[in-house]
Amino acid sequence: MIRDYIQKILKDALSSQSWTGEIEIDRPPSLDMGDYASPIALKLSKQLKQSPLSIAEKLVKNIKDPQAFFSKVAVISPGFINFWLSDLFLYQFLSKSLQPDNQFKSTLYAQKKVMVEYTDPNPFKEFHIGHLFSNTVGEAIARMYEQLGAKVKRANYQGDIGMHVAKSIWGIQHELADTQQTISQVEKLPLSERSQFLGRSYTKGSRAFEENEQIKKEITEINRQIYAHNPSVMNIYEKGRSWSLEAFENIYKKLGTKFDLYYFESQVADQGIKLVQKHIDDSIFEKSNGAIVFNGKQYGLHTRVFINSLGLPTYEAKDLALAPKKYHDFPYDVSLIITGTEVKDYFKVILKTLELIDPKLGLRTKHITHGMVRLPSGKMSSRHGNIITGTALLSLVSDKISEHMKKNSRISSELFTSVCEAISVGAIKYSLLKTNIGKDVVFDLDESISFDGDSGPYIQYTASRCSSILSSLSISDLTFSKPSILEKEEKTLLRELSQFPSVLSRATEKLAPNYICSSLHSIAQLFNLFYHTHSVIHSDTDKKSFRIAVVKATEKILNTGLTVLGIQPVSSM
Numbered sequence: 001m002i003r004d005y006i007q008k009i010l011k012d013a014l015s016s017q018s019w020t021g022e023i024e025i026d027r028p029p030s031l032d033m034g035d036y037a038s039p040i041a042l043k044l045s046k047q048l049k050q051s052p053l054s055i056a057e058k059l060v061k062n063i064k065d066p067q068a069f070f071s072k073v074a075v076i077s078p079g080f081i082n083f084w085l086s087d088l089f090l091y092q093f094l095s096k097s098l099q100p101d102n103q104f105k106s107t108l109y110a111q112k113k114v115m116v117e118y119t120d121p122n123p124f125k126e127f128h129i130g131h132l133f134s135n136t137v138g139e140a141i142a143r144m145y146e147q148l149g150a151k152v153k154r155a156n157y158q159g160d161i162g163m164h165v166a167k168s169i170w171g172i173q174h175e176l177a178d179t180q181q182t183i184s185q186v187e188k189l190p191l192s193e194r195s196q197f198l199g200r201s202y203t204k205g206s207r208a209f210e211e212n213e214q215i216k217k218e219i220t221e222i223n224r225q226i227y228a229h230n231p232s233v234m235n236i237y238e239k240g241r242s243w244s245l246e247a248f249e250n251i252y253k254k255l256g257t258k259f260d261l262y263y264f265e266s267q268v269a270d271q272g273i274k275l276v277q278k279h280i281d282d283s284i285f286e287k288s289n290g291a292i293v294f295n296g297k298q299y300g301l302h303t304r305v306f307i308n309s310l311g312l313p314t315y316e317a318k319d320l321a322l323a324p325k326k327y328h329d330f331p332y333d334v335s336l337i338i339t340g341t342e343v344k345d346y347f348k349v350i351l352k353t354l355e356l357i358d359p360k361l362g363l364r365t366k367h368i369t370h371g372m373v374r375l376p377s378g379k380m381s382s383r384h385g386n387i388i389t390g391t392a393l394l395s396l397v398s399d400k401i402s403e404h405m406k407k408n409s410r411i412s413s414e415l416f417t418s419v420c421e422a423i424s425v426g427a428i429k430y431s432l433l434k435t436n437i438g439k440d441v442v443f444d445l446d447e448s449i450s451f452d453g454d455s456g457p458y459i460q461y462t463a464s465r466c467s468s469i470l471s472s473l474s475i476s477d478l479t480f481s482k483p484s485i486l487e488k489e490e491k492t493l494l495r496e497l498s499q500f501p502s503v504l505s506r507a508t509e510k511l512a513p514n515y516i517c518s519s520l521h522s523i524a525q526l527f528n529l530f531y532h533t534h535s536v537i538h539s540d541t542d543k544k545s546f547r548i549a550v551v552k553a554t555e556k557i558l559n560t561g562l563t564v565l566g567i568q569p570v571s572s573m
Contacts, residue, residue: 001106001501001502001505002036002069002085002089002498002501002502003025003036003502003505005067005069006025006036006038006083007023007025009063009064009065010023010038010040010059010063010081011023012062012063012064013059013060013062013063013064014040014059017044017048019040019043019044019047021043023038023040024038024039024040024043025037025038025502026038026039027499027502028076028080028082031492031495031496033076033082034072034074034076034082034083034084035083035084035085035495035498035499036082036083036502037076037080037081037082037083038080038081039079039080040056040059040081041053041055041056041059041075041079041080041081042078042079042080045079051079052078052079053075053077053078053079055079056075056079056080056081057075059081060073060074060075060081063081067089068086068088068089069085069086069088069089070083070084070085070086070089071084071085071086071087072084085495085498087486087491089498090486090491090494090495090498091482093494093497093498094480094494094497094549094550094553095480097497097553097556097557098478098549098552098553098556103560104147104500104501104504104556104557104560105147105148105149106147106148106149106501106504106505107148107149108148108149108505108508109145109148109149109150109508110149110150111333112145112149112150112151112333112334113150113151113153113330113331113332113333113334114142114145114150114151114152114153114332114333114334114335114336115152115153115155115261115326115330115332115334115335115336116138116141116142116145116152116153116154116155116336116338117138117155117156117157117326117335117336117337117338118134118135118137118138118139118141118142118154118155118156118336118337118338119131119134119135119138119156119252119257119259120134120156120157120158120159120339121158121244121248122158122159122160122164122165122244123158123159123160123165123240123241123244123245124164124165124168124169124198124201124202124240124241124244125164125168125198125199125202125244126195126196126198126199126202126389126390127195127247127248127251127389127390127391128388128389128390129373129388129389129390129393129443130340130372130373131390132255132373132390132393132428132432133340133370133371133373133432133441134338134339134340134370135252135255135257136255136428136429136432136433136566137338137368137370137432137433137437137513138154138336138338139154139255139256139257139566140429140433140513140516140564140565140566141336141338141368141508141511141513142154143563143564143565143566144504144507144508144513144516144564145508147504147508147564148504148505148508153260153261153329153330153332154257154258154259154260154261155259155260155261155262155263155326156259156261156262156263157263157264157265157322158245158262158263158264158265159264159265159315160241160264160265160266161226161227161264161265161266161269162223162265162315163209163219163220163223164202164206165223165226165237166205166219166220166222166223166226167202167205167206167208167209167219168198168201168202168205168240169201169205169222169226169233169236169237169240170204170205170208170209170215170218170219170222171200171201171202171203171204171205171206171208172197172198172201172205172236172240173236174201174204174205174208175197175200175201175204183235183236183239187239187243191243191246191247191250192247192391194243194247195243195244195247195389195391198240198243198244199389205219220310223312224310224312227269227312247391251390251391251394254394254421254425255425255429255566256425256566256568257566261326261329261330263322263325263326265315265318267325268318268321268322268325269313269317269318269321270313271321271324271325272306272313272317272318272319272320272321273307273311273313273317275317275320275321275324275357276292276306276307276313276317276320277292277307279356279357280292284353284356284357285306285353289309290309291305291307291308291309292305292306292307293305293306294306294316294349294352294353296349296352299352301345301348301349301352302345302346302348302349304316304346304349306320306353315346316346316349316350316353319350320350320353320354320357323335323354323358323361323365324358324361327361332364333364334364334366335361335364335365335366336365336366336367336368336511337365337366337367337368338368338369338370339367339368339369339370340369340370340371340372341369341370341371341372341438342372343369344367344369347367348367350367351365351367368437368511369437369438370432370437370438371435371437371438371439371440371441372440372441373432373440373441373443374440374441374442374443375388375442375443376442376444393428393443394424394425394428396445397424397427397428397445397448397449398420398421398424400445400449401420401423401424401427401449401457402416402420404449404451405419405420405423405573408451409573411572411573415572419570419572419573422460422567422568422570423456423457423460423570423573424449425567425568426456426457426459426460426562426567426568426570427448427449427455427456427457428448428456429456429565429566429567430448430455430456430459430517430565430567431443431444431447431448431455431456433513433514433516433517433565434454434514434517434518434521435514436512436514437511437512437513437514454521456562456567458521458524459520459521459524459558459561459562459567460562460567460569460570460573461573462523462524462527462528462554462558463524463554463555463558463559463562463569463570464569464570464571464572464573465528465531466527466551466552466554466555466558467555467571467572468572469531469536469537469551470548470551470552470555472537473537473548475548475552478548478549478552479545479549480545480546480548480549481542481545481546482546483542483543483546484542487533487534489526489529489530489533489534490530490534490546490547490550492526492530493523493526493527493529493530493550493554494550496519496522496523496526497523497553497554497557499519500519500523500557500560500561503515503516503519504516504564513565516561516564516565517565519561520558520561520562520565523554523557523558523561524558527551527554527558530550531551534547536548536551
């Protein structure tokens with residue numbers, strides 16, 4: 001990889017200096033400032049007590065480029081060393097990218113076992129847009145690690161017991177009474193209607209729990225009965241749980257996610273109690289008013305209840321027990337837990353207790369937070385029913401895409417539905433991934449479905465255009481002749497394409513899918529500029545094979561990037 005090559009030649013140039021730190025390689029703000037840049041001189045300045053500019057100038061004089069991969073190496077104020085790729089390197093990259101076995105994979109993380117836990121919807125509650133965000137981020141990160149050679153397991157942890165379930169069952173009981181239905185009658189309804197029924201029931205139970213002390217006691221008793229497997233509630237419980245999980249699987253299929261491991265709170269509840277009780281004597285946990293708590297104040301954290309006064313495990317105890325369960329099933333090197341930012345402080349407590357109980361697992365576990373999804377009307381909440389469900393959003397976007405495609409597309413009727421679904425899912429995923437995942441996202445419907453903006457459909461369309469050009473030429477031999485001169489648009493596109501392997505590596509290292517989105521958008525823009533400026537099909541003989549190769553490389557990289565993001569490429573739009 002070119003980044004490794006730059007690090008090596010800089011290390012050789014540094015041979016007389018006692019530098020043992022990492023040699024960072026970044027991208028300059030624009031291609032006018034080169035393809036890569038290193039701040040190594042800035043790092044050395046304090047150590048050597050010299051100006052960064054003078055250090056950088058000395059290093060540049062010592063740089064040797066035996067492969068002739070750079071046309072220029074220069075110092076940029078206040079002391080960056082910037083590198084411009086040579087035409088030779090760009091030709092070599094283009095040739096390698098066309099090889100059939102080149103899928104832009106690497107072995108960077110070949111020795112790593114990575115578990116990624118994401119989505120985590122709770123049965124009895126509808127799959128809302130926040131779950132969609134978690135699924136989108138988690139699937140992209142899982143695929144990024146796989147692209148770089150890691151062995152990845154996808155995990156989904158779902159809360160099938162707890163107060164939210166008790167609230168739902170109380171709500172179901174009263175929803176049935178209000179509508180004069182039986183649970184057997186509801187069971188005969190289409191799955192979408194059963195899901196809506198569960199959503200209404202949870203909202204009803206949650207509101208009643210907050211507003212009425214007597215009902216609060218009733219719901220608390222239902223919660224106890226669920227833990228005790230009381231037959232009076234288990235029929236409704238089993239049916240509601242089954243409906244929820246079936247509905248979730250339908251959504252995962254649309255989103256292109258297939259989990260390897262499913263975990264439920266009911267599986268780890270008992271172990272959570274045992275684990276907490278085991279560590280009372282060593283002062284990790286302590287008794288307080290009939291409950292067992294973790295006193296987080298000494299660590300600058302919240303104090304949280306792990307076993308309540310009824311002797312039941314809280315979310316905290318169950319999350320704590322989940323870590324050794326996951327490690328038993330898949331001895332991971334890294335365990336990532338992906339959730340919304342609203343539980344950031346909660347997970348600080350969980351990871352601290354895990355670190356105290358099992359330092360090895362604590363160090364291997366990392367909590368990744370994505371922002372909240374907001375609509376122009378504001379934040380969503382499932383507690384009061386003002387939510388956008390995942391299926392509703394998918395349907396809304398799909399309807400808009402279908403309207404556009406009916407007016408602007410000539411694809412066959414047999415492909416129409418599947419293509420619209422792929423574009424719809426791509427529109428949503430890209431809009432959620434293109435921003436740093438730690439930030440909130442305001443979902444803009446019109447922007448997300450645009451075919452000529454910073455959107456998933458725009459990139460899918462550009463890749464599809466490449467495919468259409470290649471199909472019209474029926475080319476099987478992708479060898480090319482080097483042109484006597486590279487036009488500006490050709491060279492700029494090749495420079496951006498050549499960045500893609502480094503972008504993949506950097507995105508995975510930083511857990512930042514938005515790097516890939518930015519790269520794909522730039523490639524799509526530069527390809528369309530190249531295509532509108534220069535003819536491919538009617539090029540001169542010495543240019544035609546080269547330009548066809550550029551089209552193929554662009555198609556391949558765009559489709560690879562989309563796939564890594566969890567977005568399905570579309571060959572015809």
